[in-house]
Amino acid sequence: MEINIQKRVLEANETQADINRRFFRDNNVFVLNMMSSPGSGKTQTLCRTLSQLMPGIRVGVLVGDVCTTNDAERLEVTGAKVSQINTDQFGGDCHLAANLIFDFAKPLGCDELDLLIVENIGNLVCPAEFDIGEDARAVVLSVTEGEDKPLKYPLMFQVADVAILNKTDLLPYLDFDARLAVENMKKVHPHMPVFEMSAMTGDGFEPWIDWLKLKVFEKTGR
Amino acid sequence: MEINIQKRVLEANETQADINRRFFRDNNVFVLNMMSSPGSGKTQTLCRTLSQLMPGIRVGVLVGDVCTTNDAERLEVTGAKVSQINTDQFGGDCHLAANLIFDFAKPLGCDELDLLIVENIGNLVCPAEFDIGEDARAVVLSVTEGEDKPLKYPLMFQVADVAILNKTDLLPYLDFDARLAVENMKKVHPHMPVFEMSAMTGDGFEPWIDWLKLKVFEKTGR
Numbered sequence: 122m123e124i125n126i127q128k129r130v131l132e133a134n135e136t137q138a139d140i141n142r143r144f145f146r147d148n149n150v151f152v153l154n155m156m157s158s159p160g161s162g163k164t165q166t167l168c169r170t171l172s173q174l175m176p177g178i179r180v181g182v183l184v185g186d187v188c189t190t191n192d193a194e195r196l197e198v199t200g201a202k203v204s205q206i207n208t209d210q211f212g213g214d215c216h217l218a219a220n221l222i223f224d225f226a227k228p229l230g231c232d233e234l235d236l237l238i239v240e241n242i243g244n245l246v247c248p249a250e251f252d253i254g255e256d257a258r259a260v261v262l263s264v265t266e267g268e269d270k271p272l273k274y275p276l277m278f279q280v281a282d283v284a285i286l287n288k289t290d291l292l293p294y295l296d297f298d299a300r301l302a303v304e305n306m307k308k309v310h311p312h313m314p315v316f317e318m319s320a321m322t323g324d325g326f327e328p329w330i331d332w333l334k335l336k337v338f339e340k341t342g343r
Numbered sequence: 344m345e346i347n348i349q350k351r352v353l354e355a356n357e358t359q360a361d362i363n364r365r366f367f368r369d370n371n372v373f374v375l376n377m378m379s380s381p382g383s384g385k386t387q388t389l390c391r392t393l394s395q396l397m398p399g400i401r402v403g404v405l406v407g408d409v410c411t412t413n414d415a416e417r418l419e420v421t422g423a424k425v426s427q428i429n430t431d432q433f434g435g436d437c438h439l440a441a442n443l444i445f446d447f448a449k450p451l452g453c454d455e456l457d458l459l460i461v462e463n464i465g466n467l468v469c470p471a472e473f474d475i476g477e478d479a480r481a482v483v484l485s486v487t488e489g490e491d492k493p494l495k496y497p498l499m500f501q502v503a504d505v506a507i508l509n510k511t512d513l514l515p516y517l518d519f520d521a522r523l524a525v526e527n528m529k530k531v532h533p534h535m536p537v538f539e540m541s542a543m544t545g546d547g548f549e550p551w552i553d554w555l556k557l558k559v560f561e562k563t564g565r
Binding site for chain 2: 126127129130158159160186187188189191212213214215242243244245246247250263265266267269270272273274275276288291294295296321
């Protein structure tokens, strides 16, 4: 029974995701869906990303959390247009569904943006199943989480267009094999670009910024 | 619509959880549901826990993952009875539901166990909503995940009977305020015991083992 219900929910989501895609195309904005476990460093990665892209690229952010507006507050100081989505008002959902993205993206003024980044709820399972009409998906894995996560949560790494291996500054203190982690990512998604970086120190950040700038340019011409 | 469907799924789960509770009581086994983000160190915590409890306390483990049998293999070397539940056969579920627990607990031989530990799927949202008929819930938070997680995922910390703050061996290398993390846990769940430890080094492990032994004794008399 539960599986049939899931299927119906996902079908309804797909219909809304198609509407979102048209809306984003009409507004000529590139949309990136950023996903990861809780505490992988999505917000810190975004803070540094925004500071490097703006004001040349006009960025908006939708931040998903079950509760709190902590992340929105951290991101607002960069000057980006930020809107917090708290799912505790919507059944405590563990993912951002397409309808929520539409409701929160509209008032953000997408026609004045080049790039809209959705910081999804920290969860390696459900967000991978919900198309939000985005142009690309990025998954962040931190080196403290273990090398096996791509094999344990394969769908997330299969649907991602790019992966960030974050917190590399901690490698000297961990029993973590970065080569093996990247190998495991490539097992479930061959040829996916993987950027090894530390959002804390900025080490290894440039290839990620270059990738993102190129993607925005390819869609928007800006 | 989605919220009503969730409600029906949770009601069906609650009925099965009551059946599980009777089953566990009839078998005189204490059941611990262990939950956390992916990569917080649940399996490493369990490996050390099993090595300290057995053979005096007879332990069985149900290990939940979307994919892979990695964790079951790591736990089997301790000599515990271990069974792996892969939810990719059941719609890729992001949590362990009560019916799965029943189906996998029965063949494990619960009448020969004092303690059954369920290592839930790495996820701070959905597992908190699904009663599996357990006697107690433990949540593991690692110090690499940030102090704000109890505020962002309050339900998980509200339903937990005890919390483990893991990977304290990494504190010297992190900008992490352990006092603030514990304060945030107590904000959402006052008086919850919090054990600060490193499952890697064993530092701070004894209070956790003492707590668990007491709980098993209170229910089973053994």
